[in-house]
Every structure is written in structure tokens, then in C-alpha cells.
Amino acid sequence: MADRRSDVPDTVPALVRWAAARFGDREFLRFPDVSLSFAQADAESDRLAGALAATGVRPGDRVAVMLDNVPGWPLSWLAVLKAGAVTVPVNVRYRAADLEHVLRDSGAVATVTSAEHAGHVPRGGHVVHTLDALTGSHPAPEISPSPNDVANFQYTSGTTGFPKACMLTHAYWLRTARVVADLVDLRDDDVMLIAQAYSYMDPQWTTLLCLMGGIPQVVLPRFSASGFWRSAREHGATLTYVLGTMPLLMYKQPPDPLDRHNRMRLVLCSGIAPRLHAAFEERWGAPWRELYGSTESGPDLLSAPDARDQVGTGSMGLPPPGKEVTLDEETGEILVRGEPMMTGYWNHPEATAHAFRGGWYHTGDLGVRNPDGQIRHAGRLKDMVRRGGENISCAEVERVLGEHPAVLNVALVPVPDELFGELPKAFVQLRPGYEASGPTAASVAEHAARRLAPFKVPAFVEFVDGFRLTPSARIEKRHLMRPDQRTGAFRVTLPADKERA
Incomplete structure (x- = not known):
């Protein structure tokens, strides 16, 4: 499918329109009760972009999106970008202190949310739109952002202190998705399965990956340790990305005779436990490969699908084209430079300068080299x-x-x-x-x-x-x-x- 992605556009709105023209009625987004084709997602995000513009959203404005894993999340994200604005993803579990900080720091002019969560959003000059109230048939603004325009204020803990907004451009998002698409060598019959909240990085770049490849993304309402592999079987998933406690929670579930009855051909994971790596592969009958990166820098190290010799070693693979990764000689901190990379922390020039001192992004993670020369994770310096x-x-x-x-x-x-x-x-x-x-x-x-x-x-x-x-x-x-x-x-x-x- 390499030729399918040879002419991929370089901004998110252009990618949505490109995919709609190329893949049309093929299934794009699959939720428990709703399925949208590429053409439908393009049309509905156009409608929402027009509705947002009609409420006063202008290019460069920040618009928060605070929704559960529903079709409205990716559609709102795409609509905000089509309106030339900047998306501020907000975790639906945020409450007064962290929600106030994100909205105040970002300068968001509005929040797109649901009736369920609207009550948690502070008012006072801040407009709150429930998704079902954004109606009408206003035309989408005729705006063409550039690849270097900021698409997201993606909040992260950064290196120290309060959460900071990583300014992520359209080029950042497209490069991130392209790196992973090339790694997995997308196929016509692939199905991506994702269970993380859309406010995090992962469902967003996998959405773009699916737009590039013309394949469906299955979005689960939430992660369920007992139900994940049942969902994988039900939806015929071939690709997924998991992280954190998800692998161990799944592994602690009682073995099922159907565990290996799935179409999964690759599980990408950040932080695979070396001692359980082989056991994961044996139990579910699919290769598990490391993907190391951060909100600030996107994918930094990736383990190839055929790298069977790295199973259980903790090796995190090699940098993708355009990236360099090394270790600080004194501290062992993992340092990164290249593309993709955030343009900096919003409103924090000193923190940005500190993070990029010496021309390298300082990840705050510690690493050591395995005998094969590849890096494995060894802790963090971050507070x-x-x-x-x-x-x-x-x-x-x-x-x-x-x-x-x-x-x-x-x-x-x-x-x-x-x-x-x-x-x-x-x-x-x-x-x-x-x-x-x-x-x-x-x-x-x-x-x-x-x-x-x-x-x-x-x-x-x-x-x-x-x-x-x-x-x-x-x-x-x-x-x-x-x-x-x-x-x-x-x-x-x-x-x-x-x-x-």
C-alpha cells in the first residue's frame, strides 16, 4: 500500500478531504452504535466547522473538546481544524482545579462537550457548546491552514511543574501517523482497534493513520481488561496500540480457549515488561513491538514487526527516518532531535529553552544501551x-x-x-x-x-x-x-x- 500514501496531503483538513475523495463509502470510524464512512466524516466535520464559525470561532482561536469516546470527538477535532482553530483536548475526568488550569492557560474561547459534562466547565466569558446544539447547515469556512500552523494544544506534564501545552502542528501529526503507517506496512484488510480516551495522543494519530490507509478504526468506549480481546475478535482487528497498565491487566484475566482466535497481526506497545514479553505473544498469538516517544516529540524509537530477536530484551528499537536518539554521557538521559517535534510549550519560553538545551529535546527519561547497541528504558528524571x-x-x-x-x-x-x-x-x-x-x-x-x-x-x-x-x-x-x-x-x-x- 506504499503507493496509496505517496500523495498524502500535509495538513489534517486536506487529509480528510483526500481520504473522502479516495475511499468514499468505505468504513472509517466504527463506534458501538454508529459507523461512519470517509465521505460521511468529511461532510459532518464540514458541517460542524461551519457551525463553530457561525458561533464566532476564528482562525487561531483555541477550542476545547471535552467528550467521551463518541463519534463527536474525532468529528469535533477535525471540525476545529477545518475552521482554522486550535484544538485543546480535555480529559472528561478533569474537575475544578485541573479543568480551570487548562482552560485558563490555553485561552480557550469555547468548549465543545456533552450535556453530561457541561456542568463541570467553568463559565465566566467562556462559551460552552453541547455537541447536539451545534446544528444548522452553515458552510465550512474556506480556510487552508499551512503544515506549520498549530493544530493542537496537547497538555502534558512536561519536564517539571504544572501541565503545559505542547504546540503540535499539522506537520507533526501527519509525520507521526506516517511513521507508524510505514512501520506496520498497512494492508487493505487492516482494522485498527483503540481503547484509550480520545483526549490522549493515541486515538488521534491512529485516526490519521486510518485516513492515510483507507482502513477502519474501531473505537471502544473505554478500556476493559476482560473485554479487550473479545472486542478484537468481534471486530476482526489486525492492529492495536496499548500502553501503561493495559497489558498487565489483560494478562491477569483468566486464560480463555479463544485467546489466540483473533486476526491481530501486530500489537504496538509502550513499555512492554521484558519478563512477560514472550508470554504476551504466546498467549494471544501476535507479535508485540515497542513504540517509544512522547507528546513533545512523537515517535522516537520503534521496534520492527520482524524483530523477533528483541523479544524480552527491553530494546525499544531504532529511530525512524528524520529522528536521532542518543544518551547524555553524564546522566544517561535519553535525548532526541529531528521531526516530528513540538514547536514548544505554550506560554512557557523558559521551559521550552530548557527542554531543548544543546539542540536536543531532553525527554526526562533515563536509558541504557543493550549489548546490541539499542536503548532500553531505565527510569525517569521528571518530577x-x-x-x-x-x-x-x-x-x-x-x-x-x-x-x-x-x-x-x-x-x-x-x-x-x-x-x-x-x-x-x-x-x-x-x-x-x-x-x-x-x-x-x-x-x-x-x-x-x-x-x-x-x-x-x-x-x-x-x-x-x-x-x-x-x-x-x-x-x-x-x-x-x-x-x-x-x-x-x-x-x-x-x-x-x-x-x-
């Missing part, structure tokens, strides 16, 4: 917690916890966890008059749960008399890390801790 597939900014959670009346000072650190990789743990110094007890720990966690997405709420709370500080009066977190991080800590059980079955 963040990676809970499954979620990045948690320590500074953001610390700010919210610090608002609790009992908290004098607080530090958030990662705790190793077999299932989630890491869980957030809060070290809390109490104000005088408060008791270091289980009820106090629960009160602190419940406060966070009212202000933050559930996955950001500390799983452990430990009370301390004080903190060791750096010369600049910052908490020296390395002194908080112990072999047994659960000793002396109160375990807080919240809905986010429950595995999806």
Missing part, C-alpha cells in the same frame, strides 16, 4: 508520577493538597506498583492541632478527589514532622524515597484504584 498510562504532575497535585486546612507542607512522589507501574504518594506535614491519623489521611485524599481527576489522587498518605530542604528552600524529594514506600503510610482506597473488568 512526575506515571500511573499506568497517565502522567501526573507532582506540582499540580501538591498545590491542591496544600489547600486543605490540615496541610502545612506536602510533597508528592511515585511509589513502585506491580499493576500500575507507579502510584502517587503524598508526604504531608500537618498544621498544629491536626492528628496524624487515618481519618485525616482520608480527608486529605477526599479533598483532592473533589478538585482533581481520580487518577491524580494520592493512593498513600504519610505524615512527617518536616522536610529536608535544598539551598533554594525546595523539598529535597530524594530523601523521601525508601525501599518500602508503604511502611508508615495510610492506604487510601478510592474509585480510581478499582481495576476495570
Whole structure:
């Protein structure tokens, strides 16, 4: 299918129209109750673009999209870009503190959401559109963005501090999708299956990959460990991308005689556990290959589908064309340069300069070289917690916890966890008059749960008399890390801790 992608356009709106003209009535997006062809998706995103423009959205405006995994998410994304605006994906689990930060920082003029989530969106000069209210037959604006125009403000924890918006261009998105499309060598009968929330990177670049190849994308409402492979069989999926806790949660399900009865020809995964790599392949009868990258830099290292010798080694493969990856000689940090790459962090020129010092993007990840010369992941330098597939900014959670009346000072650190990789743990110094007890720990966690997405709420709370500080009066977190991080800590059980079955 290489010739099919030889004339692919270089912006997202142009790609949608190109695919509609080329693939027409072929199925493009498959949701539980709705299926859209390439032509239908083009027409409906045109209609939504016209509706947004009619409400006052102009080129360069930021428009937040806060929806579940419904057809309206990709259609709204494409519509915002067709209107010449910038999409700000918002996690539907965000609540007051993190939602306010993203909308205020991005300067979003409007949010496209559903009636279910509209009540969580702050007003005050910010327009909230429910998807079903964006009606009418206004023509789509005649706007042609350039490849270097920003398409998304994609929020990530960055290297340190509060979440920052990575400015991602049309060229970034098209390059990302093209790299993976070339890696997997798309076929006419391929079917992509995705279970992550559309507000994350992955369903977005897989959508573009499917536009390039003229293949359907099956979008599950949410990830289900017990139902994932049943869905793969039902939909005839041949390709998928998983990450975080998803593989282990699936592996912990009871073996099924039908486990290997699927069409899957390749599972792309970030962070395959080396000790279970061969077991994954044996159980489900498909090769699993590493894909390493970040929101800032897109795909950086990829393991080829036929690289059977890398199974179980932890090797993350080789850089795609146009990318260079190396290790810092002193720290072992993974450094990247080339394309695709974000243009920087919105409103954070100093953070952008720091991330790209020396002409390389500093990932914050540590790596070591295997005997074959390829890099394997060896930890992180970032002040963040990676809970499954979620990045948690320590500074953001610390700010919210610090608002609790009992908290004098607080530090958030990662705790190793077999299932989630890491869980957030809060070290809390109490104000005088408060008791270091289980009820106090629960009160602190419940406060966070009212202000933050559930996955950001500390799983452990430990009370301390004080903190060791750096010369600049910052908490020296390395002194908080112990072999047994659960000793002396109160375990807080919240809905986010429950595995999806």
C-alpha cells in the first residue's frame, strides 16, 4: 500500500478531504452504535466547522473538546481544524482545579462537550457548546491552514511543574501517523482497534493513520481488561496500540480457549515488561513491538514487526527516518532531535529553552544501551508520577493538597506498583492541632478527589514532622524515597484504584 500514501496531503483538513475523495463509502470510524464512512466524516466535520464559525470561532482561536469516546470527538477535532482553530483536548475526568488550569492557560474561547459534562466547565466569558446544539447547515469556512500552523494544544506534564501545552502542528501529526503507517506496512484488510480516551495522543494519530490507509478504526468506549480481546475478535482487528497498565491487566484475566482466535497481526506497545514479553505473544498469538516517544516529540524509537530477536530484551528499537536518539554521557538521559517535534510549550519560553538545551529535546527519561547497541528504558528524571498510562504532575497535585486546612507542607512522589507501574504518594506535614491519623489521611485524599481527576489522587498518605530542604528552600524529594514506600503510610482506597473488568 506504499503507493496509496505517496500523495498524502500535509495538513489534517486536506487529509480528510483526500481520504473522502479516495475511499468514499468505505468504513472509517466504527463506534458501538454508529459507523461512519470517509465521505460521511468529511461532510459532518464540514458541517460542524461551519457551525463553530457561525458561533464566532476564528482562525487561531483555541477550542476545547471535552467528550467521551463518541463519534463527536474525532468529528469535533477535525471540525476545529477545518475552521482554522486550535484544538485543546480535555480529559472528561478533569474537575475544578485541573479543568480551570487548562482552560485558563490555553485561552480557550469555547468548549465543545456533552450535556453530561457541561456542568463541570467553568463559565465566566467562556462559551460552552453541547455537541447536539451545534446544528444548522452553515458552510465550512474556506480556510487552508499551512503544515506549520498549530493544530493542537496537547497538555502534558512536561519536564517539571504544572501541565503545559505542547504546540503540535499539522506537520507533526501527519509525520507521526506516517511513521507508524510505514512501520506496520498497512494492508487493505487492516482494522485498527483503540481503547484509550480520545483526549490522549493515541486515538488521534491512529485516526490519521486510518485516513492515510483507507482502513477502519474501531473505537471502544473505554478500556476493559476482560473485554479487550473479545472486542478484537468481534471486530476482526489486525492492529492495536496499548500502553501503561493495559497489558498487565489483560494478562491477569483468566486464560480463555479463544485467546489466540483473533486476526491481530501486530500489537504496538509502550513499555512492554521484558519478563512477560514472550508470554504476551504466546498467549494471544501476535507479535508485540515497542513504540517509544512522547507528546513533545512523537515517535522516537520503534521496534520492527520482524524483530523477533528483541523479544524480552527491553530494546525499544531504532529511530525512524528524520529522528536521532542518543544518551547524555553524564546522566544517561535519553535525548532526541529531528521531526516530528513540538514547536514548544505554550506560554512557557523558559521551559521550552530548557527542554531543548544543546539542540536536543531532553525527554526526562533515563536509558541504557543493550549489548546490541539499542536503548532500553531505565527510569525517569521528571518530577512526575506515571500511573499506568497517565502522567501526573507532582506540582499540580501538591498545590491542591496544600489547600486543605490540615496541610502545612506536602510533597508528592511515585511509589513502585506491580499493576500500575507507579502510584502517587503524598508526604504531608500537618498544621498544629491536626492528628496524624487515618481519618485525616482520608480527608486529605477526599479533598483532592473533589478538585482533581481520580487518577491524580494520592493512593498513600504519610505524615512527617518536616522536610529536608535544598539551598533554594525546595523539598529535597530524594530523601523521601525508601525501599518500602508503604511502611508508615495510610492506604487510601478510592474509585480510581478499582481495576476495570
